[in-house]
Amino acid sequence: MSVLQLTGVSKTRGSGRHAVTALTDVTLSVEAGEFVLLEGPSGSGKTTVLAIAAGLLTADRGQVVLAGVPLASLGHAALRRCRGERVGFVFQRANLLGGLSARDNVLLAALLCGSSRDEAEERSDELLDALGVASLGSRRPMQLSGGEQQRVAVARALVHRPAIVLADEPTAHLDKDSGRIVAERLRALAGARGSAVLVATHDARLEAYADRTIRLEYGKVM
Numbered sequence: 001m002s003v004l005q006l007t008g009v010s011k012t013r014g015s016g017r018h019a020v021t022a023l024t025d026v027t028l029s030v031e032a033g034e035f036v037l038l039e040g041p042s043g044s045g046k047t048t049v050l051a052i053a054a055g056l057l058t059a060d061r062g063q064v065v066l067a068g069v070p071l072a073s074l075g076h077a078a079l080r081r082c083r084g085e086r087v088g089f090v091f092q093r094a095n096l097l098g099g100l101s102a103r104d105n106v107l108l109a110a111l112l113c114g115s116s117r118d119e120a121e122e123r124s125d126e127l128l129d130a131l132g133v134a135s136l137g138s139r140r141p142m143q144l145s146g147g148e149q150q151r152v153a154v155a156r157a158l159v160h161r162p163a164i165v166l167a168d169e170p171t172a173h174l175d176k177d178s179g180r181i182v183a184e185r186l187r188a189l190a191g192a193r194g195s196a197v198l199v200a201t202h203d204a205r206l207e208a209y210a211d212r213t214i215r216l217e218y219g220k221v222m
């Protein structure tokens with residue numbers, strides 16, 4: 001079963017003379033249990049694909065079906081709920097909530113999906129520990145390095161066991177060991193519960209963990 005299906009998706013970004021055709025007729029799918037890489041040069045449209053897949057951007061043309069639900073059929077509130085429950089998103093820049101501690105950033109994602117407090121704390125602490133940032137849990141994102149923020153963002157994306165993780169360069173700021181731990185965690189999620197993982201990356205180290213690679217060039221699937 002496809003967890004994510006994009007069919008004939010096109011997208012222009014910017015407007016007027018700054019308008020750029022970011023995606024042209026992109027069709028791709030990610031099946032349950034799969035770990036798929038999205039590769040391509042800078043500016044080829046990787047972030048745009050992930051944002052459209054999560055319903056953060058709306059396609060100009062084409063269809064997006066996430067966990068069986070056509071996103072175009074949802075209103076704003078339903079779309080936000082669907083994203084919160086089914087998607088774990090790791091932004092290219094970690095995008096943690098600056099007013100909350102690292103741990104609370106992760107906890108909140110679990111609580112918003114209806115986990116009990118105990119369950120949310122247990123899972124958050126387990127993930128922060130696995131990702132090597134447990135001792136930094138009380139710090140604000142501003143007080144963390146780029147790589148530390150990225151690992152907290154990965155924990156936040158995984159904590160509610162989403163149907164799909166969409167991760168934008170999740171290992172870009174990570175050293176070898178942290179990068180491996182993130183890759184293993186993503187791989188494990190894809191292996192369990194029919195979840196799927198789609199990772200935009202330039203990091204060749206991830207290829208060893210992935211089932212296949214989708215290549216983008218100039219906004220088209222090669």
Ligand SMILES: Nc1ncnc2c1ncn2[C@@H]1O[C@H](COP(=O)(O)OP(=O)(O)OP(=O)(O)O)[C@@H](O)[C@H]1O
Binds near residue numbers: 014022041043044048
């Ligand atoms: N907010 C925006 N306004 C105008 N153009 C944009 C905007 N965001 C992205 N673009 C353009 O859309 C195209 C695709 O950008 P996108 O961010 O999806 O690329 P990418 O493959 O993720 O690149 P990178 O590897 O550098 O992160 C690029 O030509 C980019 O300049």
Ligand SMILES: [Mg+2]
Binds near residue numbers: 046047092168
């Ligand atoms: Mg990008």
